[in-house]
Amino acid sequence: MPLDEVKDNNEIDDFINDFNLKRKNHESDFLTGLSLVIPYPSKEITKSELVITTISQYFYPIMLGELEVSIEDGDSEETINISSETIDNVVRNLQFGQEETDSKDKLTNLISFSKWIIDAGNKDIVQLNNPGTYYTPLWRFDQLINKEIEKKLEEAGDNFNRGGRVGFKVPVKVQLINENPKIAWFRIFFEMDKNLNEPDCHFIRDGITIVGVRPPKKRDIRVVIIADDPLLSKLLGDAENPAHTEWSKDSPKFAGKYVDGDKVIAFVVNSTDRLLSWLNKPSEELDEDVFSDVFPMPEKDDHGEAGGNKKNHRAINPMPLIPEGSKPALLNVTKITGGVKITDNPAVKEIPDFFRVELAYLRPFGNPLNNYNELDFDLAKDTIGISIENAEIIAAERNQLEFRIIDRNFIVRITGFDMKRDLFVRINS
Numbered sequence: 001m002p003l004d005e006v007k008d009n010n011e012i013d014d015f016i017n018d019f020n021l022k023r024k025n026h027e028s029d030f031l032t033g034l035s036l037v038i039p040y041p042s043k044e045i046t047k048s049e050l051v052i053t054t055i056s057q058y059f060y061p062i063m064l065g066e067l068e069v070s071i072e073d074g075d076s077e078e079t080i081n082i083s084s085e086t087i088d089n090v091v092r093n094l095q096f097g098q099e100e101t102d103s104k105d106k107l108t109n110l111i112s113f114s115k116w117i118i119d120a121g122n123k124d125i126v127q128l129n130n131p132g133t134y135y136t137p138l139w140r141f142d143q144l145i146n147k148e149i150e151k152k153l154e155e156a157g158d159n160f161n162r163g164g165r166v167g168f169k170v171p172v173k174v175q176l177i178n179e180n181p182k183i184a185w186f187r188i189f190f191e192m193d194k195n196l197n198e199p200d201c202h203f204i205r206d207g208i209t210i211v212g213v214r215p216p217k218k219r220d221i222r223v224v225i226i227a228d229d230p231l232l233s234k235l236l237g238d239a240e241n242p243a244h245t246e247w248s249k250d251s252p253k254f255a256g257k258y259v260d261g262d263k264v265i266a267f268v269v270n271s272t273d274r275l276l277s278w279l280n281k282p283s284e285e286l287d288e289d290v291f292s293d294v295f296p297m298p299e300k301d302d303h304g305e306a307g308g309n310k311k312n313h314r315a316i317n318p319m320p321l322i323p324e325g326s327k328p329a330l331l332n333v334t335k336i337t338g339g340v341k342i343t344d345n346p347a348v349k350e351i352p353d354f355f356r357v358e359l360a361y362l363r364p365f366g367n368p369l370n371n372y373n374e375l376d377f378d379l380a381k382d383t384i385g386i387s388i389e390n391a392e393i394i395a396a397e398r399n400q401l402e403f404r405i406i407d408r409n410f411i412v413r414i415t416g417f418d419m420k421r422d423l424f425v426r427i428n429s
Contacts, residue, residue, distance in 0.1 A: 061207035125167030126152045133181035137267040138395040139274040157279045165191045174231045175259040184232035188225045206233045212246035216272040277354045339415035344408045352429040357401040361421045368424035372399045384416040
């Protein structure tokens, strides 16, 4: 019989006593909350594991003083109280196996990082530019960064690359259907930890850590994202599954409730990789502008893709020959019917995660990109087709496509251009 159908006080009292629940015996004195009884717990659920999991997932509200947790061991009658005042000592006294010393260091460093986050408040973080409610929620440098913020971003990048901690306050547009749009804010904090074997990433929505959100690709990064603005927190909460492990645009409470709600989720999830790409300075061995190339490209082969060179046009071979001492292009670009195909260059050992593609029709005079006109084409419109494999589109509008590489075996195709006109393409990492 389900417990909520039990009305007899004697049965309830027996249940409380049999399972040693900390509930008072009179209805008026009952504590608020939920008691769960698990008769046959897994042997892996030990006291240490419960403490480690509790701290890993609820460290932030505990350290803010908003949550206290007590874990009792019925066998030893030991009680572990986890609060803002005791959390350091609890972590210090945790028993880890010999092979788990990295786990203890990871937890200790997370607590230290969280103290800095709480102390930093708003005074030590870079607040990005508020683009207003006109724009779609997309990671656009020109919308979120002005000259003053760009200088602060450079200083933050210098600090971060020297091993310092950095934080950002980020705006995003949130709009309920049939209501006016508003700007919500969330915060994101980074530190580099060379001892990490995988990224230590924590997306926190109103004190709850959402464990299933994709972490950044860079393995030696610790990042904490805090979404406690009521507007954004409500949107993300509506998008959560019942277990609070991930955000999905298909959640029943979310679907059809927000304008561009899926883009808001993507904006928050992509914030880690995008800000990391802005913080990390390009290597001295790489050009920031990887290449500028003019199409049409070489004669087509049997597959409809490029082969040789065309006079007065600089072509890119699918497998370029790299003269000694020169720098290879990070990506390969080839002409296909009505557009271009972008793929990995196997000759390059390491490439960045993010790229921006800029396109414009070639003109007799001047920089084609400066002379781009929306009447020529717009990547956000149906006339242009974008297909992508093993990569993720971050933004596609006007003449710019921004994408993130998931696997180096990726392909990006952009088609639908005027086949009588030549394309100018530039790709920035």
